[in-house]
Amino acid sequence: MVLIPNIIFYVLIFLSVYAQVFFLVTFFENRKKIVIRNGKTKLNKYETVTIVVPCWNEESTVYKTIRSLLALNYPQDKLKILLIDDGSTDGTWNIIRKFKKYPNIKIFQKENGGKYTALNLGLKHSETSFFGALDADTLADPESLIRIMSYFEKDKSIMAVVPSVVVYNPKNLIQNAQKAEYHMGVYTKKMLSFLGAINVTPGPLTIFRRKVFDDLGPYRHGHNTEDMEIAYRMQKNNCKIEHCNDAFVYTNTPNTIIKLYKQRLRWIYGFINNTIDYRDVLLKKKYGNFSLFILPTGVVSILAISYLFGRLVYSSINFIYLKFITFNTIGWNLSFKSYNFDLFFIDTSSYVFLVFLIYLLVIFGIVFGRRMSEGKWVLSFNMIYFLIVFRFLAPFWFLKAIYSTILKRKPAWR
Amino acid sequence: MIDWKKYLIVFFITAGLFLTAGYFSNYLGNKKIDQIKSIQDQIAINILSSETQFSLLQELSCNNVSASILSDELDDIGNKLEWGQKNLGSIDEVSYLKKYYSLLQIKDYLLMKKISASCKIKSAFILYFYTTAENCSECERESIVLSELREKYPELRVYSFDYSTDLSVVKALLKIYKIKDTELPALVLGDELLTGFHSIDELDAKVQKSFKLQETKSNGNT
Numbered sequence: 001m002v003l004i005p006n007i008i009f010y011v012l013i014f015l016s017v018y019a020q021v022f023f024l025v026t027f028f029e030n031r032k033k034i035v036i037r038n039g040k041t042k043l044n045k046y047e048t049v050t051i052v053v054p055c056w057n058e059e060s061t062v063y064k065t066i067r068s069l070l071a072l073n074y075p076q077d078k079l080k081i082l083l084i085d086d087g088s089t090d091g092t093w094n095i096i097r098k099f100k101k102y103p104n105i106k107i108f109q110k111e112n113g114g115k116y117t118a119l120n121l122g123l124k125h126s127e128t129s130f131f132g133a134l135d136a137d138t139l140a141d142p143e144s145l146i147r148i149m150s151y152f153e154k155d156k157s158i159m160a161v162v163p164s165v166v167v168y169n170p171k172n173l174i175q176n177a178q179k180a181e182y183h184m185g186v187y188t189k190k191m192l193s194f195l196g197a198i199n200v201t202p203g204p205l206t207i208f209r210r211k212v213f214d215d216l217g218p219y220r221h222g223h224n225t226e227d228m229e230i231a232y233r234m235q236k237n238n239c240k241i242e243h244c245n246d247a248f249v250y251t252n253t254p255n256t257i258i259k260l261y262k263q264r265l266r267w268i269y270g271f272i273n274n275t276i277d278y279r280d281v282l283l284k285k286k287y288g289n290f291s292l293f294i295l296p297t298g299v300v301s302i303l304a305i306s307y308l309f310g311r312l313v314y315s316s317i318n319f320i321y322l323k324f325i326t327f328n329t330i331g332w333n334l335s336f337k338s339y340n341f342d343l344f345f346i347d348t349s350s351y352v353f354l355v356f357l358i359y360l361l362v363i364f365g366i367v368f369g370r371r372m373s374e375g376k377w378v379l380s381f382n383m384i385y386f387l388i389v390f391r392f393l394a395p396f397w398f399l400k401a402i403y404s405t406i407l408k409r410k411p412a413w414r
Numbered sequence: 415m416i417d418w419k420k421y422l423i424v425f426f427i428t429a430g431l432f433l434t435a436g437y438f439s440n441y442l443g444n445k446k447i448d449q450i451k452s453i454q455d456q457i458a459i460n461i462l463s464s465e466t467q468f469s470l471l472q473e474l475s476c477n478n479v480s481a482s483i484l485s486d487e488l489d490d491i492g493n494k495l496e497w498g499q500k501n502l503g504s505i506d507e508v509s510y511l512k513k514y515y516s517l518l519q520i521k522d523y524l525l526m527k528k529i530s531a532s533c534k535i536k537s538a539f540i541l542y543f544y545t546t547a548e549n550c551s552e553c554e555r556e557s558i559v560l561s562e563l564r565e566k567y568p569e570l571r572v573y574s575f576d577y578s579t580d581l582s583v584v585k586a587l588l589k590i591y592k593i594k595d596t597e598l599p600a601l602v603l604g605d606e607l608l609t610g611f612h613s614i615d616e617l618d619a620k621v622q623k624s625f626k627l628q629e630t631k632s633n634g635n636t
Contacts, residue, residue, distance in 0.1 A: 017431060018425065018428045021424050021428050022421075022424045026420075285416055289416065292416060325551075329558045330558060330562045331614075344446055345497060350435040350436045351435075357435070
């Protein structure tokens, strides 16, 4: 009876190692193609770009967001900014109104309808051949847009370019853990870009060719992850998405466990449900690595995390049960037994080495991601925070997302 | 375009990593078994040496008999074997070592009984029979009681035997005390057979009683 759970366990570990090795091999294949530019970038031709800032109760961050757009190293007459208040109930509109005087900024106020409705309103009012959004809790690096646009200039077949999203001004442990996670995200995104398998075109400053929306239609609700739905739709229609690793966007991250939980629940719920909606794309040769590698890896990681959590709960209950039995049998025993540390009792099952290997590969991802975003090779405590925080918290949002999917309960935005 | 070759190469690398991890695990598991084996050999030599020393000198020099060195090591080996049975794959090796262990325990038991009788050393012996063949929650609880008692009385020696050990000496013990597998856990304290679970208070009283008996006996003798 112990055999079946063990087989499942080893199959999941095999698949997890497979995924990490796949990324590593991709890295070694393509490492010479990773260019990190310094200083000002120049373009031969500056295309006009529309950037929409959808806002819903963002009074604390939106001002800086808009300022960062105005500070972009890009001709301001080639940049159309649309500020859209999606029915905020705080002071967001008052802040937005102040920017009305800028010739390249247009402001809108609408009833609350969700982020995708705000984006679609922006889409309706844009006439340029490039379109993007910038979430109102993020800041664009001055060089970000121009570097993204250089990708479009270089390759006419690229339909969308995503930036590197990094954490803005992390203050506490939760945010520092996310800093490491976002660094890994930069690495992963670049590898996905090489594989032609990017599965999210994130809200902060992904730039699309307008043609994408003309051909495939506007944004959809996408289970509150419209930025994932549009990426799935593009992959399904074989649109090329690239990652511009040296275009940086700084995002404000959740600073409490509860806020992080809500954000991740929404993301994972979105992943599960978009994958269900696009299940016909899964494991089909014609959709490439997106369908054969990335989606299955996502599914496996959801299974693995849930399963590992089950094991953890099982062994914890076992431990508590044993303590309970001991207590019941001999009562409280306060005499500290002489405990000799003995190397003999260290678990040396093969999975221990494999899990260790997975951690090493993840840390490599974080370190290289950081190298791509900060230009230096560093190890930091954030990686440890990340491994610990996410090891214990991630199962909660994963399981809740599965639970909500089964019961068809939609998680709130925040 | 799908790069099938890459999928295959990654598969082989992953399989290679799995084999390497399996090899390491196996290597360290064997090291652990070797470690138990060599400690047991050491214990065997010690017991044999004590035995020989004892018969050589007879009762004349009880002071020279090193009495308390063995059982701690036996305990340690017992824990390691139990852990090995749960966590190491090689079942044959571990069950071989368990047989060896049972034999050493019985030798230690006979020798210590002799020594304590001749040299009037305060001591108590418990033979403890349990099973791992089936789920025996009472055995688990009894083990907890016994290790607690052992902590409390260093002079108490507990020898534990797995009922299913396939060794003639262990079978002889079972026969002597008429222990059936339906009555596990079973304890032999002094000459008394106790079956089923017995609480710590109950056993504590019995152990103390056996110490007292020894005292009165030795007082009576002198």
